[in-house]
Amino acid sequence: MLSIFHSLEISHYIYLSTVLFSIGLFGVLFRRNAIILLMCIELMLNAVNLLLAAFTEYMGDMQANGQMFVFFIMVVAAAEAAVGLAIIVMVYRNTRKTDVSFLDQLKD
Amino acid sequence: MELLIFLPLVLALVSALGSKWNRWIILVFALSGLLILTGNFNVLAAAIQEKSSFQTIVDYPWLGDAVHFRLGIDGITLFLLLLTNILIPVISLSIKTDKRPALIPLMLFMQAGLNGVFMAQDGLLFYLFWELAMIPIYFMTLLYSERDSYTTTIRFFVYTFVGSLAMLASLIYLGTKSVNGSFAYSDLYNVQLTLTESIWVGAGFLLAFAVKIPLFPFHVWQPNTYTYAPAQGSMLLSGIMLKMGLYGLMRWYFPMASESIDFYQPIIMILAVIGVVYGAIIAIRQDDMKRLIAYSSLSHVGLIAAGLFALNKSGFDGALLQMFVHGINVVGLFIAVNIIERNFGSRNLNELGGIAKSNRLFAVLFFMVVIGSVAAPLTNGFPGEFLLLKSVFDYNTTSAVFAGLTIIFCAVYMFRMYQFSMLGECNSDTEDKTIPVSELIPLFVVAFFVVSIGLFPQWYMDLFQNSTTSLLQIISNAKGVLS
Amino acid sequence: MNPIAIILLFPLLGFILNGVFGHKLPKLVSSSLGALMILLSFVTAISQWSQIAFDINGSISWEAYTFFNLDGLLFRASFALDRLSIWMTLIITGIGTLIHLYSMSYMDHDKNPAKFFSYLNFFVFNMLLLVLGSNFLMMFFGWEGVGLCSYLLIGFWYQNASFGAAARKAFVMNRIGDLGLLLGMFLIVKNFGSLEYNEVLPAIAEGSTSNVVITSIAILLFIGAMGKSAQIPLFTWLPDAMAGPTPVSALIHAATMVTAGIYLVVRCQAMYSLAPMAQELILWVGLATALLGALIGLRQNDIKKVLAYSTVSQLGFMFVALGVGAYTTALFHVTTHAFFKALLFLGAGSVIHGVQDRQDIATMGGLKKMMPITYITFLVGTLAISGFPLLSGFFSKDEILANVFHHNIIAYVVLVFAALLTATYMFRLLFLTFHGEFRGTDYKLSDVHESNWKMTLPLIILAILSVLGGALNLPHYLMHQEGFLASWLKPTFLIFEHAEHSDLATEIGLISVAVFVFLFGWFYSRNKYISKSESPESGSEGIAKVLANKFYIDEIYNKLIVRPIEFFGDVLFALFDTLLLYGITFSINPILRFTGRLNRKIQNGNIEYYLIYMVGAIALLLGLNLFFA
DSSP, X not given: OHHHHHTSOHHHHHHHXXXXXXXXXXXXXXXXXXXXXXXXXXXXXXXXHHHHHHHHHHHTOTTOHHHHHHHHHHHHHHHHHHHHHHHHHHHHHHHSOOBGGGOOGGGO | OTHHHHHHHHHHHHHHHOSOOOHHHHHHHHHHHHHHHHHTHHHHHHHTSTTOOOEEEEEEEEBEEEEEEEEEEOHHHHHHHHHHHHHHHHHHHTOOTTTOTTHHHHXXXXXXXXXXXXXXXXXXXXXXXXXXXXXXXXXXXHHHOSSSHHHHHHHHHHHHHHHHHHHHHHHHHHHHHSGGGOOBHHHHHTOOOOHHHHHHHHHHHHHHHHHHTTOTTSOTTHHHHHHHSOHHHHHIIIIIIHHHHHHHIIIIIHHHTGGGHHHHHHHHHHHHHHHHHHXXXXXXXXXXXXXXXXXXXXXXXXXXXXXXXXXXXXXHHHHHXXXXXXXXXXXXXXXXXXXXXXXXXXXXGGGOOOGGGTOHHHHHHHHHHHHHHHTOTTSTHHHHHHHHHHHHHHHOHHHHHHHHHHHHHHHHHHHHHHHHHHSSOOOTTTTTOOOOGGGGHHHHHXXXXXXXXXXXXXXXXXXXXXXXXXXXXXXXHHHHHHO | OOXXXXXXXXXXXXXXXXXXXXXXXXXXXXXXXXXXXXXXXXXXXXXXXXXXXXXXXXXXXXXXXXXXXXXXXXXXXXXEEOHHHHHHHHHHHHHHHHHHHHHHHHTTTSSOHHHHHHHHHHXXXXXXXXXXXXXXXXXXXXXXXXXXXXXXXXXXXXXXXXXXXXXXXXXXXXXXXXXXXXXXXXXXXXXXXXXXXXXXXXXXXXXXXXXXXXXXXXXXXXXXXXXXXXXXXXXTHHHHGGGSOHHHHHIIIIISGGGHHHHHXXXXXXXXXXXXXXXXXXXXXXXXXXXXXXXXXXXXXXXXXXXXXXHHHHHHHHHHHHHTTOHHHHXXXXXXXXHHHHHHHHHHHHHHHHTTSOXXXXXXXXXXXXXXXXXXXXXXXXXXXXXXXXXXHHXXXXXXXXXXXXXXXXXXXXXXXXXXXXXXXXXXXXXXXHSSOOOOSSSOGGGOOOOOHHHHHHHHHHHHHHHHGGGGGOOHHHHSSOOHHHHHHGGGXXXXXXXXXXXXXXXXXXHHHHHHHHHHHXXXXXXXXXXXXXXXXXXXXXXXXXXXXXXXXXXXXXXXXXXXXXXXXXXXXXXXXIIIIXXXXXXXXXXXXXXXXXXXXXXXXXXXXXXHHHHHHHHHHHXXXXXXX
16 A cells, blocks of 8 residues: 555645646636636645645655645635625625625625 | 813813803802912922922822823922913903803813823823924814814824824833833933934924924914914913913923934024014914914914023023913913904904003003003013013024014004004994903903012012023033033 | 112013003003103112212112023123213113103093003113113113114004004114124124123223124124114114104114114224224214205104104214214213203194194194294204204204214215205204194194193203203313213223313314204295295205205115015915926826836736746846856
């Protein structure tokens, strides 16, 4: 088991999660659809999760602190998705749209 | 003595509860300060003793060890406390409560702040009271200004506030440099600064004080505020509040940033003398009596500032005496204008005239205040102005010639004001209308001081002369360390 | 109680009593109270005469209290009655009493004589303060105090706006001089550490002080004197001051207050004797004033204006005397001038009363039949001022001319010319008022009446004094010894006053010139106004127009000084203060609003933009970190 993980360099994990994170980031920045936004946020969170798990393994952290955080993040992400989807549903009911650029009421 | 701060606060709260007070009850409220002062006769007697320096009389820890609630007293403070607590009752007599109910609590609140400013012996406490005194005047102008109240008030407030913040920065800087970070007065002035530091620290103080005094060209808030503020607001501002700035120069700027005095002295001197002439020339052409008084006040306090910056005994004594006298006179003038406006519906010189005809007593009292301002001998304006001009003369002859122009111009605009309001032909508004005697009561108090200071200035100067000597000693010592 | 205190107290008491209760008292009571107080003061002063006369250095001093104390530098309210000040005190209270008596009748028709008497008493109090003070500070108190009273009395009829303007003009012009005086006092304190006469003047007389300092002080004090004594360039207030009631003109603007400048210079004799430059300045200023006043006086038609310019001119004569170092002579002329000019003014007042408040001599003429006492006394005054031999003016003016003759021949010629003009305009005034045909149009000669005894008695007394006043200081050639006044004043002068005594031939020559001058003036005016019975010139063309318009000096001052200051005031207020200064300070407002509007574009409320800013900023920071690491 261990060897399978270790057959890859840590740098590969870092590259992968960077790519995932960037995809998520650009998705958040440039997409307007609220559902896609949520998915992209999930993607970013999971990129971080991946990195945390990998680092835990490679640093030889026997208490697995990093992996513990992964679980926390997954819980938070789930909660967030639930709340986020609920908001989106409410917005959709009111405006018949899921386009976030429409929601600029913050400025006043 | 801390009662001098807390009692007016309590009375302010009490008076805020009701809205229609009898004027005699208000007078009792306003007199509280004077009563406390007389009650503390022993403390005061000690304050004017020989070699009296700024004695601490109240000291509680307040914000940790660094900042104490520390009050002190000496002759200078005593003299200004007297001014404050004498003028507040005088001003209170001129208030008509039915129209402007909030004036009374605000004025008492301000009294607390002013008493605090003059007694504070701790940098942050001084700042606290300094701002505390500002709050009531903000509400007075906001609530009762006759026009543009929001613009005038916000400009005045922000403008003075910027100056105050600069002072706060200076105080904090001094605090960080002092022993144990203490803000105590004596610790602050013992801080040794380099010349550059001192110039910056001094700039902070000077900005706050120059705006408050106001010194040319920092006076831009003043004419509009004096003109549009309610009469009592103008009285409080010009009679007492601007003395805070002059007091600050004496008590805080000179000892704290003594290293920078040589740097700023010529600059302020020139500005002050320009202010003297500038204010006077503009005052000559004003038709609105309140605006005229505003510019005349600019001219008069310019001379006081010049006297302070001459940094000699005659300047300090003259400045203190003149601070008192200017307070009395300018309040007298505003009261007179207020009476005229209330009874004849205008304070524009073009619309008045001939009031003296059926108001003999008022004419006499008003004239006394006018000649007091003109500084005719045997009235209160003379000794102070004499000492101030002498001090400026000792500093620099040319400045004295220009500053001396004030005695000419002041006669021009003051007598012009008196002529066009009181003398000449009556018009339909001023014909046969008599001012009720009860409105004249505050002017009697003013007239008393006009004559008594004019005849016996030494009585008043005895109160503070020892303290100015020791303050000058402190300043020259502090300067001496550097040079 | 100290006699000085008593002398000062009476007028002050009169001021307070009349000021506070006067309007409740009957007119007769309040006005007699005013007159009585001055009389009592006069009597007190006389009673002290002997004490000072017997002792050569005798003087009474009184230290009332310390006015203020500046680290041991004492400014005292202290007074002294010495030979100089008692002389002035007697003039002030003596003539003051007569004028108060006169006013009792003159002001009888006024609504508020109590106010008038309280002001007049206050004036006398201040004038006494001026001469009795034993230091420059007290002198200055009186100096400004009389200026204030002058303001109050010129503007006494306050409902007339132009009187108010005249009053303010007088006060302000005096204040210009006062500034000089004040600066002079500061210079004295700086150099001598005191303002007491008996400390400063001996120190100067010692001669160790630098000449620059003494000259500067002397000139600064003289600027003060210019204002108070109406010398060029500060003389224009005096003719305007005629707006006040006539007794005021007589007391303040002829006999006493305007001579304060001469008193000041005489008092500081030690200083001026050591400042030849200042003396030269005084000489030429005085000379110019004497000539200018006399020239303008030639073509004035207001009876009081003629006398006013005559006063300006005569004050010029006094300063000429001071300029050549003849201090006694100047004081002598102050004294005789006080007699005859007060007489002339009171006479003019009597005329004005007689012709129902008219002042234009073009509407008078031939009044001598109706007002015999006024006429005769006015004639005496005219003769005295014109230098009729053996009258008081003859002696004092002759002394001035003789002193100037020895000093500077050009000045002498100019002064003789001024004297000639004096005789001319005075006789012009006399002839046009009392002689010739009656020229009134809107009233009848039979309406004109002689004044009552309260007004004529002072006239008679003053006429007698004008005749005999010369005896106070008879010239050397008559008595072969010093005149009385010269020997009286000798002890008060710290530096020996060099008196010129010319030989008999010169003296006779000088007297002949003086007599010729008198005769010329008399003859010229008589020829013109009686023989040819010309009516007064309207002064509509040529040089006469310039004279009648007072050389346009008021207009010039208006154009050159008053208007520019007013213009400056307007410009400073409207452009500099309101627009520029206020504008610049609060131009921070639009700047803030503008940047705020820019900021609002960025803060558009759209979350994705915020995210972009955030990411961009993080990227920037990371990039910078990489770049600099």
